[in-house]
Structures are given as structure tokens and as C-alpha cells.
Amino acid sequence: MQFIDLAEIEVVAGNGGDGMVAFRREKYVPAGGPAGGNGGWGGSVIFVASDRLQTLLDFRYARIFKAEDGKKGGPNNCTGAKGSDRLIEVPCGTLITDVETGEVVGDLTTNGETICVAQGGKGGLGNKHFLSNRNRAPEHALPGLEGEVKNLRLELKLIAEVGIIGLPNAGKSTLISSLSSAKPKVADYPFTTLVPNLGVVRKPTGDGTVFADIPGLISGASEGIGLGHEFLRHIERTRVLLHLIDATTEDPIADYQTIQQELEAYGHGLPERPQIIAFNKIDALDPKTLELLTTELQELTSVPIFHVSAVTRSGLDTLMQEVWSILDAEELLIMN
Structure with a gap:
């Protein structure tokens, strides 16, 4: 097994789903009104410390890690599904640093310890949120926000007494x-x-x-x-x-x-x-x-x-x- 103790990767959180423009039209609901649901949150990128790993070898071959985008809002005020988080296992003792700012994002030393390094984007609002006395039939919704994108440096420091x-x-x-x-x-x-x-x-x-x-x-x-x-x-x-x-x-x-x-x-x-x-x-x-x-x-x-x-x-x-x-x-x- 190769011992790799330094790696640089890019993490991309999921974008939020777009809000939906929809109206409620049902036989026995005379005043249906707007019913477009919000978009779902994008998935986040989360690091998990694991004592099963001893090296950063996996990151030599995979450099970009992306979480799933949130789903678009649905009719009948249905919120879109949240995008799946991307879980990344790293060895215990991994120090995570933001390449651009030099800021230490996290230091995972205990098995099972987790940290969110890139937050998923918020879902956009559906047209139901824009209902007002002056606008009884809003025909616009908001797009979802983009998820965070970061370049990270992983540095393994073995934990020994x-x-x-x-x-x-x-x-x-x-x-x-x-x-x-x-x-x-x-x-x-x-x-x-x-x-x-x-x-x-x-x-x-x-x-x-x-x-x-x-x-x-x-x-x-x-x-x-x-x-x-x-x-x-x-x-x-x-x-x-x-x-x-x-x-x-x-x-x-x-x-x-x-x-x-x-x-x-x-x-x-x-x-x-x-x-x-x-x-x-x-x-x-x-x-x-x-x-x-x-x-x-x-x-x-x-x-x-x-x-x-x-x-x-x-x-x-x-x-x-x-x-x-x-x-x-x-x-x-x-x-x-």
C-alpha cells in the first residue's frame, strides 16, 4: 500500500432546487390560488474520520467530489426533495485547510467525527410565497442558490502518543x-x-x-x-x-x-x-x-x-x- 499523506481536492456542494410556479385548480376549491412548492436544499459535502483508513491514497485518483442537487419544487405546495449529501471518509488525524484562504476548516482526530466542509444551496421559493393582496396570482418563483465550492488541502498527521x-x-x-x-x-x-x-x-x-x-x-x-x-x-x-x-x-x-x-x-x-x-x-x-x-x-x-x-x-x-x-x-x- 502506498502511503500518501498530502492531497488537494475540490468539493462541490449541490445547488438548491428551483421553486415552482403552479396554481391549484380543483373542482370543489373555487379560490385555488398559487400552489408552487419550494425547491429542495442541495446536498452538502461532509468529511467523516475513519480508523479503517491509514492513507490519503484514494484522493490521488479522485480530485472532485460533488453532492447531489436539490429537486425542483412540485405542485400542490410540495417541496422538492433534498439532494443527497456526499460523505467522504478520511483517516483519523486528517487536517483540512482551505487552499485559497489558508484557514483551517477542520481537524478530524476521532473515529466517526464529522465536519461539513461545503454547504448545499438553499432551494428557491415557489410562487405561493409571493401571494399578496396586490398580486393574487403571482407567476414567478425563485431559482435555487448555488452550493459552496471549495479547494481543500488534506494533510494527514498520524496520531501516536x-x-x-x-x-x-x-x-x-x-x-x-x-x-x-x-x-x-x-x-x-x-x-x-x-x-x-x-x-x-x-x-x-x-x-x-x-x-x-x-x-x-x-x-x-x-x-x-x-x-x-x-x-x-x-x-x-x-x-x-x-x-x-x-x-x-x-x-x-x-x-x-x-x-x-x-x-x-x-x-x-x-x-x-x-x-x-x-x-x-x-x-x-x-x-x-x-x-x-x-x-x-x-x-x-x-x-x-x-x-x-x-x-x-x-x-x-x-x-x-x-x-x-x-x-x-x-x-x-x-x-x-
Whole structure:
């Protein structure tokens, strides 16, 4: 499945039905008078968040979405039928923006959440509405109003509580596969992960927590270099960032600084997000070197530093205790 997280579409609400000119002529109704009904409302375009979808792929092939027009008013004061609404399913986490104004139309984060993005046109009035003492037989009605037309930008931002970040080959995919049932592609070359991977990790209480393995960032990612610019948006909704560092590289401290600089450059609240740092691949490093790296990195940050091996699962229990602790503290802060 292709992962598409940006799309631009046009939505067209239905036009209102025209009002009708008609007169009541019945055998036992001597003063029938005007009896033209109103036109029906045009259908609206409504977005619905669905947890069955994970991508905006459908919008690559279909760009225009139109609701049904309202029906014309009928005789005997009958109102025309309302046009059917156009329901469009999008993944949870879809941000909807008006292309022309830049205004955020909606942000659908919960399964089943809906928002009307284009209102159908009102039906025109039939000639019965123009009856007056001066005009006992009006012969005109109003046309229906046009429905709204909008160009919208859809932007998918994955909803995950923990975002795993780091340079390519830091071991993020291996970590998420060790913690959850997710099976991302794992290999020893850069940019193995080309799309974000989601995995559900169980808390000790049994509740599920969503982790997102974000494709490797590199220097300049916030400016569009590499893959990072395409996927930095996916960690905007996370509550905790788990920064994984490959302890076996030539300069792990420089690797840490590279990622921190990209978070600062991108902004959107990421530099202030609670962060956990973990040296990975400690099974391939001697303890003395690891201790020196930890001491050097601790001079740059007050954040606790953990030692793990995603392959052997060494240190993962201690790391996860810290993750749960921060998430619980965040929940208490929100509640208060």
C-alpha cells in the first residue's frame, strides 16, 4: 500500500432546487390560488474520520467530489426533495485547510467525527410565497442558490502518543518491532523505512499505546532534504519523543545534535516536547566507551539517558518504565 499523506481536492456542494410556479385548480376549491412548492436544499459535502483508513491514497485518483442537487419544487405546495449529501471518509488525524484562504476548516482526530466542509444551496421559493393582496396570482418563483465550492488541502498527521526519532539506521524499526507486533522492513542501509510505521505497545495496565517509527531524519530535513521534511509533521501530535541514537557510529554526540537542530528548525512545538534519549546497539559496544559517551552527552542535556539493545531487548523494560511514567504525568497534567 502506498502511503500518501498530502492531497488537494475540490468539493462541490449541490445547488438548491428551483421553486415552482403552479396554481391549484380543483373542482370543489373555487379560490385555488398559487400552489408552487419550494425547491429542495442541495446536498452538502461532509468529511467523516475513519480508523479503517491509514492513507490519503484514494484522493490521488479522485480530485472532485460533488453532492447531489436539490429537486425542483412540485405542485400542490410540495417541496422538492433534498439532494443527497456526499460523505467522504478520511483517516483519523486528517487536517483540512482551505487552499485559497489558508484557514483551517477542520481537524478530524476521532473515529466517526464529522465536519461539513461545503454547504448545499438553499432551494428557491415557489410562487405561493409571493401571494399578496396586490398580486393574487403571482407567476414567478425563485431559482435555487448555488452550493459552496471549495479547494481543500488534506494533510494527514498520524496520531501516536510516542514518536521514535533518530538518524537513519539508528534502529528505530527494530525497536518498534521488538516492542509491538508491527513488522516494519529492517535492513542495514539508510532509508530502509520510507513510510511511518505504527505499532501498539501494551502498558502494564493492559491499555494500548500507539508508537510511531518516523523515517530517518538527516541534516537539512526541516528544509526539505532527504525524507524527514515529508514526515516531520507526523510527530507534531505525539506527546513524547523517544530519541534513539546509534552508539556504534563514528560520532554519536554529533548525531544527537543533528536531530536536535532539525527539531529546533522545524518548530511547531517539537523542541518543547518531553523527550527520552536512548543509546541503542549497546551489545556491540564495550562498557567503558558507552560510559564515556553517556558522560559527554549528559553535559549537553538534563534528560536521562538510557542504554538499550533493540535486537537483544536489553534495557527495554527500564526504558518503557520511563515512557509510561512521562505519559502518566502528561495525563495528570491534562486532567488538572
